[in-house]
Amino acid sequence: MRKYPIGLQDFRKIREGGYLYVDKTRLIHTLIESGSYYFLSRPRRFGKSLLLSTIKEIFSGDKELFKGLWIADNWNWEQKHPVIHLGLSRIDYQQFGLYEALSREMDKLAKEKGLQLESEGLKGKFEELIVKASRSGKVVILIDEYDKPIIDYLDDIPKVEENRAVFKSFYSVLKDSDEYIRLLLITGVSRFTKVSIFSDLNNLRDITLSPQYATLAGITQAELEVNFIPEIQELQQMNPTILEDIKTWYNGYSWNAVDTVYNPFSLLNFMTDRQFRNYWFVTGTPIFLIEQIKKKGEFKFEGIRLGENALGNLNIENISPAPLLFQTGYLTIKEYDPGTRTYQLDYPNSEVKESFLDALLSAYRYALPNDSMAVTGDLRVALQENDIPQVIKELNIIIDTIPYDHWKADSESIFHIIVHLTFTKIGMDVRSEVHSSHGRCDVIVQTATHIYAIELKLNGTARKALDQVTKKGYLRSYQADPRKKIAVGINFSSEKRAVKDYLVKELYS
Secondary structure, rough: OOOOOOOOOHHHHHHOOOOOOOOOHHHHHHHHOOOOOEEOOOOOOOOHHHHHHHHHHHHOOOOOOOEEEEEEEEOOOOOOOOOEEEEEOOOHHHHHOHHHHHHHHHHHHHHHHHOOOOOHHHHHHHHHHHHHHHOOOOOOEEEEEEOHHHHHHOOHHHHHHHHHHHHHHHHHHHHHHHHHHEEEEEOOOEEOOOOOOOOOOOEEOOOOHHHOOOOOOOHHHHHOOOOOOOOHHHHHHHOOHHHHHHHHHHHOEOOOOOOOEEEHHHHHHHHHHOOOOOOOOHHHOHHHHHHHHHHOOOOOOOOOOEEEEHHEEEEOOOOHHHHHHHHHHOOEEEEEEEOOOOEEOOOOOOHHHHHHHHHHHHHHOOOOOOOOHHHHHOHHHHOOOOOHHHHHHHHHHOOOOOHHHHOOOOOOHHHHHHHHHHHHOOOOEEEEEEEOEEEEEEEOOOOOOOOEEEEEEOOOOHHHHHHHHHHHHOOOOOOOOOOOEEEEEEEEEOOOOOOEEEEEEOOOO
């Protein structure tokens, strides 16, 4: 087997160690020759750090490292530039505080370049480092994971404000350093609106949604098929449809609604194990993210639409789940309407959808760490076979496993949320609160052979729920569809924490 750079973010180590490298140098060349000030947002484990490491080595001028890559014969290797490479994940701001940690890092970076800093304050040190480093050529400044000291404290607003103030002063140095800077590239996960870290850097170009750089990080389908030929050929001997299966599981991220890419971390892990698993999701999905969504009572994110401003910004004082899910990689762009300048979002692939819905369902069930996979296993078959008694049995199991001390079902909403998330997680075509001319159906579920209209009641009657489906004609618009139309009325008992009764009726047969 070939060597895959799983967890490796250092370009030099990858090249010298004989690891697989997907050549991004042509697009990198376009970036560094087309401008000087950039900001790029991408989810974690998406190759941002490797991108910066590659740029660092390009400007360091070691042509031998790039042998066989596009840029090797398309770059002037004599034009070297000093590089200030600052990785925020490497500094110990948790122990020392952000100000002191950055101050120590300035001293360390200066020492590596053989420079002595005389300034005492952080702002002065950064400015002095840039000026003194530029004596051997204009400086390349690469800042990785700029937002980590903020994301780590999203549940502690005073700490966020403290770190914001430090950053604002620190980054203000860059505004007046244009004469010393050849290239500035800042990367992170999120773009915060009211944090105002970059308020002075009005010349910073945000290329997050730029069509030109949509594939700068991540692996395209073409790159997969060119760089993994031996693996694909071997896998196709056992499974002729393996390429489509890999695509369904791990492809689908898009920042321009046209080009899609794989998360490199998931793809490389799959090539190592040759098994479909949820690699990316389990490496650090923050509980804070799931709890924020649950706190707002949200659960439907399929096909959600956002305007351009909402998509690209995040209000830290009033976090909206959809932009946060997009920026952190749980949702991606599926369509873009240039007329309204709105983006339609959805889950990028099976890995993210399955894992995220399991985590969210587990949170609503107070069953963390996530364990909803085990209690939803037979539900899909029951729906496909129109086995409603088994469907009810599975729903009761899901509800019954909610710890008693967390049971707070005082409305239909918790049942509605659990039903929707459960059916969506098992891969059903589910729509909640479907509007018609006569009312709004709680849940519509479609399989290859059946269309279910499900009405939910709490401490009512199944008869009332079923009558609502039939009398208001929730299935009327599906009459021409050849699939069987099934009306289902379900009545939950808050006292028993279970389905008290249910009724089923086939319509328009």
